[in-house]
Amino acid sequence: MHEYQMGKGLSFQRSAIALTWIWLSVFALVPSFLVFITSLLTPGDSELVRLQLTVDNYLRLFQPTYLRVFLRSWTLATISTMVCLGIAYPFSYAIAQMRSTRVKNLLMLLVIVPFWTSSLIRSYAIVAMIKARGIVNGFLLWAGLIDQPLQLMYTDMATLIGLVYTLLPLMILPLYVSIDKLDKRLIDAARDLGANKTQIFFKVLLPLTLPGILSGSILVFLPAMTIFYIPDLLGGAKTVLLGNIIQNQFLAARDWPMGATISVALTLVISICLFLYSRKFKNQQEFL
Amino acid sequence: MKTRLTTRLLKSAYIAFVYLFLYAPIFVLIAYSFNDSTYSLVWQQFTWKWYEMLLENAELHLVAYHSLILGVLSASFATLFGTMVAISLYRYPFRGKRLVYALLFILMVSPDIVTGISFLILFSTLKMPLGFWTLLLSHIAFCIPFVTVTVYSRLLGQDKNIFEAAKDLGATEGLIVRKILVPLLWPAIAAGWLLSFTLSLDDVLVSFFVNGPGFDILPLKIFSMVRVGVKPEINALCSVMFILTILIVIAYQLVTWKKEKCT
Amino acid sequence: MHLIKCLNKWRLRIAGLLLCLFCHLSPVSAADREMLNVYTWSDFLPDAVIKQFEQETGIKINHSTYMSNEVLYAKLKTNMGEGYDVIMPSAYFVNRMVSQDLLQKIDIKKLKHVKYLNPEFLNKEHDPRNEYSLPFLWSSTGLVINTKYHDKKEVTAWGNLWDKKYKNDLLLIDDVREIFSMALLVLGDSVNDTNPQNIKAAFEKLKLLIPNIKLFNTDTVRSIYIDEDITIGMGWSGDIYTARRENPDLAFIYPEEGFVISLDCLAIPKKSKNVVNAHKFIDFLSRPEIGKQIAMETGFATTNLKAVDLLPEAMRQSPILYPDKETMKRGYLLLDVGDAAPLYEHYFERLKLGD
Numbered sequence A: 001m002h003e004y005q006m007g008k009g010l011s012f013q014r015s016a017i018a019l020t021w022i023w024l025s026v027f028a029l030v031p032s033f034l035v036f037i038t039s040l041l042t043p044g045d046s047e048l049v050r051l052q053l054t055v056d057n058y059l060r061l062f063q064p065t066y067l068r069v070f071l072r073s074w075t076l077a078t079i080s081t082m083v084c085l086g087i088a089y090p091f092s093y094a095i096a097q098m099r100s101t102r103v104k105n106l107l108m109l110l111v112i113v114p115f116w117t118s119s120l121i122r123s124y125a126i127v128a129m130i131k132a133r134g135i136v137n138g139f140l141l142w143a144g145l146i147d148q149p150l151q152l153m154y155t156d157m158a159t160l161i162g163l164v165y166t167l168l169p170l171m172i173l174p175l176y177v178s179i180d181k182l183d184k185r186l187i188d189a190a191r192d193l194g195a196n197k198t199q200i201f202f203k204v205l206l207p208l209t210l211p212g213i214l215s216g217s218i219l220v221f222l223p224a225m226t227i228f229y230i231p232d233l234l235g236g237a238k239t240v241l242l243g244n245i246i247q248n249q250f251l252a253a254r255d256w257p258m259g260a261t262i263s264v265a266l267t268l269v270i271s272i273c274l275f276l277y278s279r280k281f282k283n284q285q286e287f288l
Numbered sequence B: 001m002k003t004r005l006t007t008r009l010l011k012s013a014y015i016a017f018v019y020l021f022l023y024a025p026i027f028v029l030i031a032y033s034f035n036d037s038t039y040s041l042v043w044q045q046f047t048w049k050w051y052e053m054l055l056e057n058a059e060l061h062l063v064a065y066h067s068l069i070l071g072v073l074s075a076s077f078a079t080l081f082g083t084m085v086a087i088s089l090y091r092y093p094f095r096g097k098r099l100v101y102a103l104l105f106i107l108m109v110s111p112d113i114v115t116g117i118s119f120l121i122l123f124s125t126l127k128m129p130l131g132f133w134t135l136l137l138s139h140i141a142f143c144i145p146f147v148t149v150t151v152y153s154r155l156l157g158q159d160k161n162i163f164e165a166a167k168d169l170g171a172t173e174g175l176i177v178r179k180i181l182v183p184l185l186w187p188a189i190a191a192g193w194l195l196s197f198t199l200s201l202d203d204v205l206v207s208f209f210v211n212g213p214g215f216d217i218l219p220l221k222i223f224s225m226v227r228v229g230v231k232p233e234i235n236a237l238c239s240v241m242f243i244l245t246i247l248i249v250i251a252y253q254l255v256t257w258k259k260e261k262c263t
Numbered sequence C: 001m002h003l004i005k006c007l008n009k010w011r012l013r014i015a016g017l018l019l020c021l022f023c024h025l026s027p028v029s030a031a032d033r034e035m036l037n038v039y040t041w042s043d044f045l046p047d048a049v050i051k052q053f054e055q056e057t058g059i060k061i062n063h064s065t066y067m068s069n070e071v072l073y074a075k076l077k078t079n080m081g082e083g084y085d086v087i088m089p090s091a092y093f094v095n096r097m098v099s100q101d102l103l104q105k106i107d108i109k110k111l112k113h114v115k116y117l118n119p120e121f122l123n124k125e126h127d128p129r130n131e132y133s134l135p136f137l138w139s140s141t142g143l144v145i146n147t148k149y150h151d152k153k154e155v156t157a158w159g160n161l162w163d164k165k166y167k168n169d170l171l172l173i174d175d176v177r178e179i180f181s182m183a184l185l186v187l188g189d190s191v192n193d194t195n196p197q198n199i200k201a202a203f204e205k206l207k208l209l210i211p212n213i214k215l216f217n218t219d220t221v222r223s224i225y226i227d228e229d230i231t232i233g234m235g236w237s238g239d240i241y242t243a244r245r246e247n248p249d250l251a252f253i254y255p256e257e258g259f260v261i262s263l264d265c266l267a268i269p270k271k272s273k274n275v276v277n278a279h280k281f282i283d284f285l286s287r288p289e290i291g292k293q294i295a296m297e298t299g300f301a302t303t304n305l306k307a308v309d310l311l312p313e314a315m316r317q318s319p320i321l322y323p324d325k326e327t328m329k330r331g332y333l334l335l336d337v338g339d340a341a342p343l344y345e346h347y348f349e350r351l352k353l354g355d
Helices: A002-039 A056-060 A064-096 A101-116 A119-130 A135-142 A156-180 A184-192 A197-208 A210-226 A229-235 A242-250 A256-280 B002-032 B049-056 B058-091 B097-109 B112-125 B132-155 B160-168 B173-202 B205-210 B218-228 B232-262 C002-023 C047-057 C069-079 C091-099 C158-162 C176-186 C196-212 C221-226 C237-243 C275-285 C288-298 C305-310 C338-352
Strands: C035-041 C060-066 C133-146 C170-172 C213-216 C232-236 C250-253 C259-269 C331-333
Touching (some): A002 A256, A002 B058, A064 A101, A064 A210, A064 A242, A101 A156, A101 B232, A119 A135, A119 A229, A119 B002, A119 B232, A156 A210, A197 A210, A210 A242, A210 B132, A229 A242, A242 A256, A242 C338, A256 B097, A256 B112, B049 B232, B058 B232, B097 B132, B132 B205, B205 C069, B218 B232, C035 C275, C091 C133, C091 C259, C158 C196, C170 C221, C196 C213, C221 C232, C237 C250, C288 C305
Parallel strands (some): C170 C213, C259 C331
Antiparallel strands (some): C133 C232
């Protein structure tokens, strides 16, 4: 029986590693490679791409128009992430502090359940709420708080609301997981040593839950950079964001190489940021 | 005493507020499933007709069912693989770890449309017919990084001494994984499953490119109906699905509560 | 003991999952019935029509939908058109698909009801002898106003939209060709212009319009006009016709300078293997009663003359859906602009980026 167990152990390790490699090679390595190669090709007229290597696409990236879009997307994504973080942290903390595990699990489940409804439908619901003749305006007008309906739709604010709403659970979940596993005694110890609330937060809570903050932020920031239907639906398609441009390149403009280039560039920029960040925290074992 | 009460009230109020924010659009969409208007998003009058239409629309039922099955399968396999990847990264030394990190990262960063198109090219190169299988594989593929991130984040900060102790006591790797890691990581694994299920249910762009004729799923159907002006029939469907989910959650809670009381 | 129990539990779970998987192979293996894969715009094929065809012929239809020509094109190119038997591209895409050998010839002899097609839409430049496509539904792009807020007499031409009083008021269709056609018509050029100078001039003209534009939209045009979020802009005739059922204050105006006609055609991808059934389906759609049913449900104009005759009076006489000959003279069919397409896209992108 002992040998059987031994065999099982080694094979688990081997199969886990093998699986990791096989899967990632097929579904991550090969497609990424394809995308990278595509970014170096030229757009074709009758074929989708012509097999002609060029770095033109990368040079085009440095035009002010693209840089402006990139900056706008980056800003919007950053603001969404910070708002999500601001809303999610107290929330996850409050729930993690509860004593009953059952209640905590139930509450977390209830966070996700709305998100099993199509996000497109929920975005339409948000439209119905903030339209000129929508629910929010209807209520405010009825309560006499305003005279004229608020023009919430087709603004950057609407896009922000849509983004925060859609991406909030992606921040709540990892934060909760990270806060929950904290050893509460550390906080008690800090309090015993005379730390006040601010000190506890900045010196104990924040550093210890940093992995959760980081994962949550990544999970929110990335889609926020590339989602396209929310700016379209709520922002009036006037503000062009990165997601819209990439979508456009692949479909309408039929410029696959350019679409691939923007994607590769985005990946590079984010990798560099994360790399610099991890260098700063070299001692802590971070995920990338 | 007073401050403790106020902080507790504040906490509860805040939690309630966040839930209100999360659920408000759901209530709105349920309300609008009773709205007697095809395109307008302003309330006209009450009607049951969309629910009647929904009952008769067998195709829509099938589509919803497909989405659910796809979601459950991709979430389960993605959680399985993703956890194994996270454990491998954390515990086992092997060459090319950095590459693995990089690949997971790329999968997560890539915009949906890029992932969708690259998978499409992959599948057509492999001459795989597009349909259920390509859909399933793609969903598993893009869910894995999310599971891995969640599980790994929980793995960090685990006390390594536990594993040392277990090894000293003669435990094999398989045993350590099953008896120690999985229970410890259970919340993260469950969170990963839920996250994957959500992502799979809602995915439009990747599914769009790798799907073939014959296996329609809900997000695609909704997305394509957008041109028509999403009829409240879809609202009715989403409302029904939502109510069912809530009922299942409540039922599950009641069952486990009863079990707890008995033991 | 415990180990074995654990193993069994996992085995059970994995077996359960695999069982689910195999249950799902059944749709794939239920190929006893003949199938036809139809890939169309989302609102063009009512379920009742599909069911009728299935009942009459016993052929099962797999209906998938797309929301833009570009997506259809991308799918066909990468998938090499395999899997789909009947598609519904717009006329100017038929152009391109034919030149890239993505479509196969349609055998007119197999189609009995084709004789009812409106000759106005046959033998056009995109497919001179209609070898590869048959016109099916059409609509025009024109001015839309809410008569509660605007005067019909004041808004009669595309040029009116440039008036400063419409600041931040307009809805424009989010399509490069539609928007540029508007500017080209105002400048007196063709909607299918390939001259870079003219295209640039159109771009400059459009830049002046930017302060007036409130939003770009193609998908929810109806609900926006009905709910009066926007009271003036562009729109499609079919959309506005159906929108008027919920808001009768809306008016559709055919501009003086001219307007774009969008023609959606039926075609068969080259690699389709189900050619016989594809023809059966196309013939079925060409039946007058079916044409009428589709026209009534979707609100779009049908190219089938007999079907038009069968329509209720209100629809048949509607100046929105079926304008008179005089008006139709000002209509221009959108065609493929070939190499100029990237230039259009480039300017459109710059326009949207507020450059």
